[in-house]
Amino acid sequence: xxxxxxxxxxxxxxxxxxxxxxxxxxxxxxxxxxxxxxxxxxxxxxxxxxxxxxxxxxxxxxxxxxxxxxxxxxxxxxxxxxxxxxxxxxxxxxxxxxxxxxxxxxxxxxxxxxxxxxxxxxxxxxxxxxxxxxxxxxxxxxxxxxxxxxxxxxxxxxxxxxxxxxxxxxxxxxxxxxxxxxxxxxxxxxxxxxxxxxxxxxxxxxxxxxxxxxxxxxxxxxxxxxxxxxxxxxxxxx
Amino acid sequence: xxxxxxxxxxxxxxxxxxxxxxxxxxxxxxxxxxxxxxxxxxxxxxxxxxxxxxxxxxxxxxxxxxxxxxxxxxxxxxxxxxxxxxxxxxxxxxxxxxxxxxxxxxxxxxxxxxxxxxxxxxxxxxxxxxxxxxxxxxxxxxxxxxxxxxxxxxxxxxxxxxxxxxxxxxxxxxxxxxxxxxxxxxxxxxxxxxxxxxxxxxxxxxxxxxxxxxxxxxxxxxxxxxxxxxxxx
Amino acid sequence: xxxxxxxxxxxxxxxxxxxxxxxxxxxxxxxxxxxxxxxxxxxxxxxxxxxxxxxxxxxxxxxxxxxxxxxxxxxxxxxxxxxxxxxxxxxxxxxxxxxxxxxxxxxxxxxxxxxxxxxxxxxxxxxxxxxxxxxxxxxxxxxxxxxxxxxxxxxxxxxxxxxxxxxxxxxxxxxxxxxxxxxxxxxxxxxxxxxxxxxxxxxxxxxxxxxxxxxxxxxxxxxxxxxxxxxxxxxxxxxxxxxxxxxxxxxxxxxxxxxxxxxxxxxxxxxxxxxxxxxxxxxxxxxxxxxxxxxxxxxxxxxxxxxxxxxxxxxxxxxxxxxxxxxxxxxxxxxxxxxxxxxxxxxxxxxxxxxxxxxxxxxxxxxxxxxxxxxxxxxxxxxxxxxxxxxxxxxxxxxxxxxxxxxxxxxxxxxxxxxxxxxxxxxxxxxxxxxxxxxxxxxxxxxxxxxxxxxxxxxxxxxxxxx
Numbered sequence: 001x002x003x004x005x006x007x008x009x010x011x012x013x014x015x016x017x018x019x020x021x022x023x024x025x026x027x028x029x030x031x032x033x034x035x036x037x038x039x040x041x042x043x044x045x046x047x048x049x050x051x052x053x054x055x056x057x058x059x060x061x062x063x064x065x066x067x068x069x070x071x072x073x074x075x076x077x078x079x080x081x082x083x084x085x086x087x088x089x090x091x092x093x094x095x096x097x098x099x100x101x102x103x104x105x106x107x108x109x110x111x112x113x114x115x116x117x118x119x120x121x122x123x124x125x126x127x128x129x130x131x132x133x134x135x136x137x138x139x140x141x142x143x144x145x146x147x148x149x150x151x152x153x154x155x156x157x158x159x160x161x162x163x164x165x166x167x168x169x170x171x172x173x174x175x176x177x178x179x180x181x182x183x184x185x186x187x188x189x190x191x192x193x194x195x196x197x198x199x200x201x202x203x204x205x206x207x208x209x210x211x212x213x214x215x216x217x218x219x220x221x222x223x224x225x226x227x228x229x230x231x232x233x234x235x236x237x238x
Numbered sequence: 239x240x241x242x243x244x245x246x247x248x249x250x251x252x253x254x255x256x257x258x259x260x261x262x263x264x265x266x267x268x269x270x271x272x273x274x275x276x277x278x279x280x281x282x283x284x285x286x287x288x289x290x291x292x293x294x295x296x297x298x299x300x301x302x303x304x305x306x307x308x309x310x311x312x313x314x315x316x317x318x319x320x321x322x323x324x325x326x327x328x329x330x331x332x333x334x335x336x337x338x339x340x341x342x343x344x345x346x347x348x349x350x351x352x353x354x355x356x357x358x359x360x361x362x363x364x365x366x367x368x369x370x371x372x373x374x375x376x377x378x379x380x381x382x383x384x385x386x387x388x389x390x391x392x393x394x395x396x397x398x399x400x401x402x403x404x405x406x407x408x409x410x411x412x413x414x415x416x417x418x419x420x421x422x423x424x425x426x427x428x429x430x431x432x433x434x435x436x437x438x439x440x441x442x443x444x445x446x447x448x449x450x451x452x453x454x455x456x457x458x459x460x461x462x463x464x465x466x467x468x469x470x471x
Numbered sequence: 472x473x474x475x476x477x478x479x480x481x482x483x484x485x486x487x488x489x490x491x492x493x494x495x496x497x498x499x500x501x502x503x504x505x506x507x508x509x510x511x512x513x514x515x516x517x518x519x520x521x522x523x524x525x526x527x528x529x530x531x532x533x534x535x536x537x538x539x540x541x542x543x544x545x546x547x548x549x550x551x552x553x554x555x556x557x558x559x560x561x562x563x564x565x566x567x568x569x570x571x572x573x574x575x576x577x578x579x580x581x582x583x584x585x586x587x588x589x590x591x592x593x594x595x596x597x598x599x600x601x602x603x604x605x606x607x608x609x610x611x612x613x614x615x616x617x618x619x620x621x622x623x624x625x626x627x628x629x630x631x632x633x634x635x636x637x638x639x640x641x642x643x644x645x646x647x648x649x650x651x652x653x654x655x656x657x658x659x660x661x662x663x664x665x666x667x668x669x670x671x672x673x674x675x676x677x678x679x680x681x682x683x684x685x686x687x688x689x690x691x692x693x694x695x696x697x698x699x700x701x702x703x704x705x706x707x708x709x710x711x712x713x714x715x716x717x718x719x720x721x722x723x724x725x726x727x728x729x730x731x732x733x734x735x736x737x738x739x740x741x742x743x744x745x746x747x748x749x750x751x752x753x754x755x756x757x758x759x760x761x762x763x764x765x766x767x768x769x770x771x772x773x774x775x776x777x778x779x780x781x782x783x784x785x786x787x788x789x790x791x792x793x794x795x796x797x798x799x800x801x802x803x804x805x806x807x808x809x810x811x812x813x814x815x816x817x818x819x820x821x822x823x824x825x826x827x828x829x830x831x832x833x834x835x836x837x838x839x840x841x842x843x844x845x846x847x848x849x850x851x852x853x854x855x856x857x858x859x860x861x862x863x864x865x866x867x868x869x870x871x872x873x874x875x876x877x878x879x880x881x882x883x884x885x886x887x888x889x890x891x892x893x894x895x896x897x898x899x900x901x902x903x904x905x906x907x908x909x910x911x912x913x914x915x916x917x918x919x920x921x922x923x924x925x926x927x928x929x930x931x932x933x934x935x936x937x938x
Contacts, residue, residue: 007928009885011927013888013889013922015920015923019930039882043876046876050830050858050860050861054872054875058879061879137833137834169793170793174833177832178833180831180912181830181831182912182913183483183484183488184483184797184831186916187488187493188794191796217918218916241554243556243561244543247539247557250764250772251535251536251771254771255534258533259532260774260775283520283524283722284721286515286519288513288514308735362752365666365753366666384725385725385736387736387740392751392754397751397753398698398699398753399700402695402696402699402739419721427717434682435742435744436549436747437699437741437743438741438742439741439742440741446691447690447691448690448732449607449611449627450654451630452624452627455650455651458654458657458693460691460695460739461692
């Protein structure tokens, strides 16, 4: 299958490992990947801040970038939800509504694509560590992804996955919320971090790097040794 | 106090409703990976609630199980004589000095056999006198298995207050008054009352509160104890 | 920033640092989660039940005029006086006039958030009437002169020690150690109040059009006593409370109990269809129902957010909201706290003054998931943000987002971001959290990740170059 990669801007800038991991996995599974270099940002920061005109103008760049793609696979639950759920709302009643809906229909979040579309469970990865999984809210509630990452991690050799009490509780990132209301965002993050520490895990895995930026940022500041990794990075250890 | 707000509000509503709202509960979730949520509501809505068995024995068992969770004391009575002795036993256990009650077929004999002063609330009565009673003994419209509830109305339970003011409420009911769910209970109301009753209440366990540290305390304002004497059909 | 917004930032920031508060709320809600999940598991299908409940409210709200008229006419036919109030002032004035007309001195009140919304107790006290809250939680916060902390659990922010102090000071009661002893103190006080009251005031959880009855849900029995013993009864009912059929309650009452408190059914669910009827021996001789608009019709006029009127005030969205759990109910400064409050307050009290509540959310969606009538709460927060900005952009944000959009529309320019980040990241790390750190809103409490050696785009170019 020819798969078009959707690499959100902060994955590109800060966490390229997640994108590279996805490339390696898809190629290992025998698929062709392509990456339209004209893609930048999905427009979510402006969208979430109420600046929908600005968000739409950015989103149009993405509509252009993915116009010819057959299947778009994104490495972030949050940005995936932007394309899948929010683009149709953003373009509702606008000239490019049909294109936005078409892009939404052909876009998949990475773990859901592997499990539900490709029917893959075992990538052949091995990663010896005690880990816990954090459900990013957009992936979990906008896209309904909960089982898929666990299905994939279940097959990783040496990985001991323990569930945390607050797995479904928001980490407090929330995009611009994290800098508009840093105190609230931090308090939420502290609750999340405490729940991770409670499991005794040395590693926290998620399908959303933005959440991990918040969690790792707090751990680093607190001097905690717990590390974070994107699901694709873990699965690419084969 | 005459005012024109009725017309004003209705006009505002009609203007507002001139634009249709999306029916999100049916369609909006399609895109969100919850295929179970896109179903129609053609099935009777109560069908999605906790299941209710068909058989009278099953209903009774469910009512008793729910009552246990709710801390309602259910005592089975084989016949009218058993009701008399159970009520007498309750009076003794709890050292009742006086009771409130009303005239109803299932209870008349047992209440008078207590030999205690009785405040009858189906005739003019003093609230203060009822407040001093140790128990209120009443009938009911029906019992609801699904919730462990007891439906009372003014007509079936001696007014609005008898079932809530004394610290111990005793309901005397027949097992044939058991129904499945709230919908069935509403059917009972429709059958027994020409027009909707002025007062009806589903009583589901003794009065309770969790307002202090979310810790359960029974007997917040209403009865601390609730007993159902269930006469076998 | 509006004064409301400044106050919000101040109060919310203070509470987020209060670890005692955080632990108290977490503990209180921990028990709720367990009971709620246990009850939900008993449903044949909770999701379908939600859809059914939403459908009932959708039908009601989208034909509100018909059902309201049916409700009012049926109620009036049984001797209840129905008053339509366009706003809080009309409602308060009417209720005060009823009290004057019936020579009322003492009022016993059961819980009504609609009454809180229009500051009814305060207005009646000003008119010289004694108003006593009978719900235990409401009674406690009334004694402390505080607003309710939570629409369902008004005193959940207080410990037994604090409540004991309040009772000793305000009631002169003896020291009490347990929730049970404290509850019994309140019970004793309240018993006298019920019997002495001339007027009862209550709210309504539902108003049934088919039968002309109001439905009141409670656990304590205080609403039953408040609505039965005084000779005059007034119920204040928001117009959105109407449901078409009695059978709708067969679904809504259990769901309210499960979502609101993890119960199978709330202890008392009472239907009131009129004052004392001929042949009845108790109950109020006068019954007034006040139907309140108070800008609910403005919300109704927004089809996108009309489903916010489906709300049955169960509080489930507050209980799961990570914002609520960290900033507490009082920080909101609103009658309705939590996600539902953040959605509707801008409609009820002004978008520009209250938009900050819609921005103060990570949009995690736990509220929507918890809502028994499927209100699209977190998306409504997004819509409020959009509407607020469309009406009045923030002067310094507008150019930032215009610049952001322009930058992101130029992939060639965007490619420069990676080398710039590699240059900037060490500098930002060195000055992190300092007063002149431009990103200290982040770095005040959190580290930034280090810049990677190459971006994904650079990786892709290198990879293609190798091939």
